Amino acid sequence: MTSRQRMLIAMANGQPDMVPVAPDTSNMIPCRLTGKPFWDIYLYQDPPLWEAYVHCHKHFGFDGWQPAVPLQLDYEMEQAAERPQWTEAIVHRTEERIYTRRYRVGAPVPGAHEGCAPEDRRTYASSARNNAPQEWTDWCTVYYLADPPTWNVPLRKVGLPEGPPDEWEDVVPRTHYRGREAYDRCRELTGEDGVVGVAVGTPMLALSAEAAYEWADNRDAVIKRCEAQGEACVRRAQEIVKLKPDFVLTGGSGMMINNPEPIFRILCLPTIKEVTRICKEAGVPTQIHCCGPERDLVRICAEETDLSSINPLEIPPMGDCDLADLKRRYGPKIGLMGNLHTTDVMLRGTPETVIEASKRAIDDAGEGGGFILSTGDQCGRDTPDENIHAMIETARTYGKY
Numbered sequence: 001m002t003s004r005q006r007m008l009i010a011m012a013n014g015q016p017d018m019v020p021v022a023p024d025t026s027n028m029i030p031c032r033l034t035g036k037p038f039w040d041i042y043l044y045q046d047p048p049l050w051e052a053y054v055h056c057h058k059h060f061g062f063d064g065w066q067p068a069v070p071l072q073l074d075y076e077m078e079q080a081a082e083r084p085q086w087t088e089a090i091v092h093r094t095e096e097r098i099y100t101r102r103y104r105v106g107a108p109v110p111g112a113h114e115g116c117a118p119e120d121r122r123t124y125a126s127s128a129r130n131n132a133p134q135e136w137t138d139w140c141t142v143y144y145l146a147d148p149p150t151w152n153v154p155l156r157k158v159g160l161p162e163g164p165p166d167e168w169e170d171v172v173p174r175t176h177y178r179g180r181e182a183y184d185r186c187r188e189l190t191g192e193d194g195v196v197g198v199a200v201g202t203p204m205l206a207l208s209a210e211a212a213y214e215w216a217d218n219r220d221a222v223i224k225r226c227e228a229q230g231e232a233c234v235r236r237a238q239e240i241v242k243l244k245p246d247f248v249l250t251g252g253s254g255m256m257i258n259n260p261e262p263i264f265r266i267l268c269l270p271t272i273k274e275v276t277r278i279c280k281e282a283g284v285p286t287q288i289h290c291c292g293p294e295r296d297l298v299r300i301c302a303e304e305t306d307l308s309s310i311n312p313l314e315i316p317p318m319g320d321c322d323l324a325d326l327k328r329r330y331g332p333k334i335g336l337m338g339n340l341h342t343t344d345v346m347l348r349g350t351p352e353t354v355i356e357a358s359k360r361a362i363d364d365a366g367e368g369g370g371f372i373l374s375t376g377d378q379c380g381r382d383t384p385d386e387n388i389h390a391m392i393e394t395a396r397t398y399g400k401y
Contacts, residue, residue, distance in 0.1 A: 003194050004064075004190075005192070006018070010113065010309075012309075013309075013331075018396060018400040020063040020376050022064065023374055023392075025379050028378065028379070029381065029388075032052045032058035033140060039144065042143055042148065044174045045174055047174045047175065048070075053345055054194075062391075064193050064196075070183070072178070075235065077178070081187060087104065088102050089102070089168040089171060093147070094256045097144055099143075101141075103134055104135050105133070110238060126385050171178060180215075195247060197245055197287065200249065202251050203225075203230050205222070205263065207382055233250075238278055248285070249289065252289075255268050276306035277306050278307075286306070286307050287307070289310075290310070297310070297327070301334060309335035310335070311338050313335065313337070313338030313339040315341060323364040324365065337374045338374050338376055339361065340361060342375050342378065344386075346379050346383050347382065347387075351390035354387045354394070358391050358398070369401070373395045
């Protein structure tokens with residue numbers, strides 16, 4: 001049985017030849033293996049992160065799990081072309097960091113600066129290059145030499161001046177993929193060594209204090225915006241399933257952290273129910289990746305949606321999941337993927353620690369299939385290679401049916 005077959009059967013809650021093993025190495029370890037500065041991958045797309053991941057899972061020999069390869073549909077590209085385009089630009093750099101901001105030309109936000117003193121209109125400027133009105137973000141992204149980037153950083157926090165920069169350098173990616181080119185290339189590179197998914201998304205509150213304030217102060221506007229976003233997600237799902245991807249990723253991290261169940265039911269659940277229904281009818285598995293407390297989300301999705309699989313099912317203190325309990329309660333209805341501790345076990349543990357934890361997870365959730373041995377969210381950059389190999393070997397031997 002190939003890795004792709006094994007993963008698809010387990011995601012559909014069936015029993016393959018053995019427990020699939022796919023430690024979450026979605027970011028840092030693939031970047032480390034390239035031997036390049038991390039900003040080459042994240043900023044310059046050299047190689048793009050999805051390609052680095054393909055080389056990573058082939059390097060270790062685990063069952064590949066690529067949850068969200070970039071894919072833009074034709075109608076989405078047409079809609080984007082009608083809007084002013086944001087350009088990412090380098091505004092400052094050091095030996096260990098690159099700071100970028102985004103700008104767009106000729107599209108000030110209507111009314112955004114009304115009533116403000118001239119010195120407070122921080123995102124507006126006259127372009128020194130072409131004399132066109134120009135809008136700059138009042139936050140930046142920080143790219144690091146050996147860590148993933150940090151997004152939406154206030155300028156003051158990193159000592160950058162507010163207002164439009166005097167000088168900047170437009171970012172030019174070193175690889176260029178449009179439409180479904182990245183997906184097709186990833187599918188080609190992955191072959192039968194894993195599954196390749198496409199993200200659809202789900203409307204939800206943002207992970208910010210401002211989003212919580214808006215929910216409290218202007219709830220109707222939030223609901224209206226999320227309903228429109230949900231309609232867009234459903235339309236995307238209807239088109240995506242025609243491409244027959246291995247699976248569709250919906251939901252998103254933080255849904256049950258910042259959205260207590262009543263909010264989740266209003267903003268998120270209607271879209272998840274509709275997207276998973278569409279995918280089930282098309283024969284395409286669906287999966288949710290949601291960090292943090294997830295026990296209630298497993299219950300709701302198992303009982304009220306057509307979701308196929310869910311991860312990473314983190315244990316306390318990051319999460320609230322017990323694999324054995326979830327398997328006992330919801331195993332017949334939904335596939336489970338998780339949940340070795342990424343720091344105590346994978347990063348700081350020995351191979352023996354990893355073997356013990358892997359066997360326990362297989363004992364807890366492997367019976368009858370519908371289980372993928374993985375980690376509770378992403379493995380850290382410095383996770384020892386021997387620990388990853390120990391996890392794989394345990395699944396290949398102890399996890400055989």
